[in-house]
Amino acid sequence: MNSEVYDDKVEFPNHLRDHMRASLNQVKNVPKDSKGYKRNVELQGQKTITYTQLRRIKNFFDNYKGKQTDPAFILNGGILIKNWVNNELRRMSQGIHQSKKTKMDTGMQNQFIQNHKKDGIDVRPSKEHVRTVDRYNTQVTEQLKRINELIFKI
Secondary structure, eight states: OHHHHTTOEEEOOHHHHHHHHHHHHHSTTOOTTSTTHHHHHHHHTOSEEEHHHHHHHHHHHHHOOSOTTSHHHHHTTHHHHHHHHHHHHHHHHHHHHHHHHHHHHTTOOOTTSOOEEETTEEEOOOGGGSOHHHHSOHHHHHHHHHHHHHHHHO
8 A cells, every 4th residue: 555655745734844943942952963853954844745754754753762852752743743644644544445445336356455466477366356246247236135135024
């Protein structure tokens, strides 16, 4: 799924850029080589953020073991940026999931299994992964559903 959003960008709202400026001002006498300083300055000037940048920020927060009052945490935007990044990544993921689910609901082959090559040969998902609706004409399927409903009512 990452390959589908890898080049995507999301808007980085003005209020979050202002928050990054405030975060930098909150940490006094911070050296320019300190953890988070470069990212903070970079984000202050960006109107969009790429998927890869979002993943890097999430990785920082997921692996951060210090206190929320430490300069590195504050320079990276603190709780506000952490929550925003998590929400944006979740939204991107759900969008792809919903798109694939909708395609499957309209009768397309399982969208969660990708075709791939093995030893230079195209390998398609096996028939076990193909939905029943794909195996039969839609009208026949609808008639079978009606017959089953009548049988189970008796």
